[in-house]
């Protein structure tokens with residue numbers, strides 16, 4: 267029997283109705299009692315590490331979760347992490363960087379309805395997560411709605427639908443049908459040096475700007491005065507920022523001079539950005555911004571936090587973004 271570790275962190279799956287709305291309150295033993303049919307083929311160990319709505323999960327919790335997985339990596343065939351869906355994409359992305367080179371599957375899952383609800387999707391999601399965790403396919407994944415998504419490609423695209431997550435710009439890592447779990451070898455993380463030490467440093471001073479027509483460029487002055495060290499800009503279409511009347515390009519220059527790292531991607535969910543196509547993008551590239559290509563916003567933000575946690579050197583940050591570390595970027599790299 268495969269030995270699996272179930273780490274619980276809260277989320278809707280473990281929530282109960284209260285006067286204040288849904289609040290996570292069920293521990294791992296409570297979850298396991300409802301998962302008995304799903305878990306019977308595995309030797310299951312349960313550890314409660316957090317009990318939070320994932321809207322409250324922040325970088326400190328990412329570090330705690332990474333540590334819990336890292337410490338367990340030698341004793342189990344796989345780890346399943348129950349987690350709220352709202353920020354699961356961010357947690358899955360940062361864990362993909364922290365745990366790069368892990369040799370077992372680490373599978374995040376959750377639910378759109380509490381496990382105690384008669385119509386819950388929890389059992390199906392955990393069932394898929396257990397199967398993936400027992401598959402020996404190493405890496406960080408999200409299992410939801412009978413699909414398994416590479417962690418750094420998972421984006422929550424629905425607030426209520428059971429198919430809440432999509433794999434953005436990357437094939438599914440595994441699917442489930444009457445033939446069982448089918449792992450797609452080409453959609454697993456690229457080979458990486460084995461993880462022998464957890465380096466969970468990160469920089470929290472990373473801001474995300476969704477560009478809107480006419481955005482006031484002074485936003486960059488404010489971010490610099492607040493000591494932000496990195497910015498991800500979700501720009502328009504294939505890649506463009508406005509420079510007439512309100513000149514964002516001049517501010518990118520000032521930001522670069524001040525040592526701020528700027529990553530540009532697209533606010534379109536699908537396909538890649540390429541800022542070398544249009545004048546409005548090329549001008550940004552001339553200021554030294556880093557291309558995000560086809561990365562998800564979740565991956566771009568967490569990779570920048572992770573990179574700035576390791577180095578203050580702009581050239582080294584740029585070099586880290588030139589490489590696909592865990593499958594987060596596929597376009598031809600500079």
Ligand SMILES: NC(=O)C[C@H](N)C(=O)O
Nearest residue numbers: 277278319320350351352
């Ligand atoms: N479906 C969910 O889990 C949503 C919940 N608010 C959470 O992210 O914790």
